[in-house]
Amino acid sequence: MTRTTTARRRTLLAAAAAAALSLALAACGSDMDGMEGMDHAASPAAASSPGGHDMAGMSHGPDGMSHGTSTPDNDAADGLAAERGGYRLDGALSGSEYRFTVTGPDGEVLTSYRPEQTEEMHFYAIRSDLSGFRHLHPVRAADGTWTAPLADPAPGDWRLYASFVPGTGSGAGTGLVLSRTATVPGAASPVPLPPAATATTADGYAVTVAGTPRAGAAGELTVTVSKDGQPVTDLQPYLGTYAHLTAFHAGDLAFAHLHPEAAAVEGEGGGPELAFHAELPKPGDWRLFLQFRTGGTLHTAALTLDVAA
Structure with a gap:
């Protein structure tokens, strides 16, 4: 190989290295420009409470x-x-x-x-x-x-x-x-949350709940009301339906209203089975409160429902 050829090759290699270095620096500069607009430290405005709520x-x-x-x-x-x-x-x-x-x-x-x-x-x-x-x-x-x-x-x-x-x-x-x-105000005495169950009683009425809703998914709960071992068929309208069902999540007290699947009703004759659209957003224990009316008296039945993820 001649000296002229060797010199020319060295020149080309140096030029290529310079070009590669230039491209790398340009890319690095581009990345740094994007990082300048980022907040890398948690500001007071972004602080959250242990429960995940925005304290700002x-x-x-x-x-x-x-x-x-x-x-x-x-x-x-x-x-x-x-x-x-x-x-x-x-x-x-x-x-x-x-x-x-x-x-x-x-x-x-x-x-x-x-x-x-x-x-x-x-x-x-x-x-x-x-x-x-x-x-x-x-x-x-x-x-x-x-x-x-x-x-x-x-x-x-x-x-x-x-x-x-x-x-x-x-x-x-x-x-x-x-x-x-x-x-x-006053001395609070915590009440332990009853364990998950599928049945409870209220004022002599037995209430059972069937269904296994999953968190964040639409499902159905079927409530059955009986008394003295006999199905109850004389439920009276309450708030335009034969029963009202609400739920509260253990821990954060998230609220859910479980809507009845039947249309608005009039007159006596509800029961013994009532279907509700259940869409509970979070897994864990939910405390359900079922309200229904018989003989002009409002009854409230409560039970704990375990909702899977």
């Missing part, structure tokens, strides 16, 4: 307590948010009454509601250990303030839910469930 969106309501006002998708679907779609729940516990308002997207207190299952407002209260269940239909004043009597709630932490359909605003006609927490 916390505010103080009229009851002086801190309340989550941000609406992560999971909270919005589970009734654990105080604000959703521009509608906001604010309230205060005063003795045995909870007084609250719903503010609409326009910043004004909402005074227009559409009835859902015969009522403008369904109000629920549950203690943190899933005891003390309440389902009420409070009275609304002309200024939009609702008053829900809680009949001497036991001391401890409670979650209070408002389930309603706005009559005005951007969410008119859409069902919403908003909630707040409150603490009833």
Whole structure:
């Protein structure tokens, strides 16, 4: 090989190496440009509570307590948010009454509601250990303030839910469930959660639940009511159907309303079997509360349901 050929080859190799180095530096610069726009340290605004709720969106309501006002998708679907779609729940516990308002997207207190299952407002209260269940239909004043009597709630932490359909605003006609927490003063005595079961009793009635819903999937629960070993066939309408079924998740108190699969009913003659559409978003223990009416008396049966992932 001649000296001229060798020199030319060295020149070409050097040029190729320079070009490769140039391309590598360009690519590295591109990567660094993209990284400059990333937040690599957790900022205070991104801090979360142990339960996974956004602490940056916390505010103080009229009851002086801190309340989550941000609406992560999971909270919005589970009734654990105080604000959703521009509608906001604010309230205060005063003795045995909870007084609250719903503010609409326009910043004004909402005074227009559409009835859902015969009522403008369904109000629920549950203690943190899933005891003390309440389902009420409070009275609304002309200024939009609702008053829900809680009949001497036991001391401890409670979650209070408002389930309603706005009559005005951007969410008119859409069902919403908003909630707040409150603490009833005094020495709290936790009630152990009963183990999962398929049967329970209430006021002499036997209630069984059949079905194995899975978390996040649509399923069906069939409830059967009997008394003294005989099927009950004289259920009376309650809220437009023969029974009302709600559920609360152990731990975070996520809310679910299990809708009856039958159409609205009139007159006596319901039972003994009632089918419900069950779509429970999370696995684990859920406390079910079935309400039904016979002879003008409302009965409430409760049992724990284990929902698989």
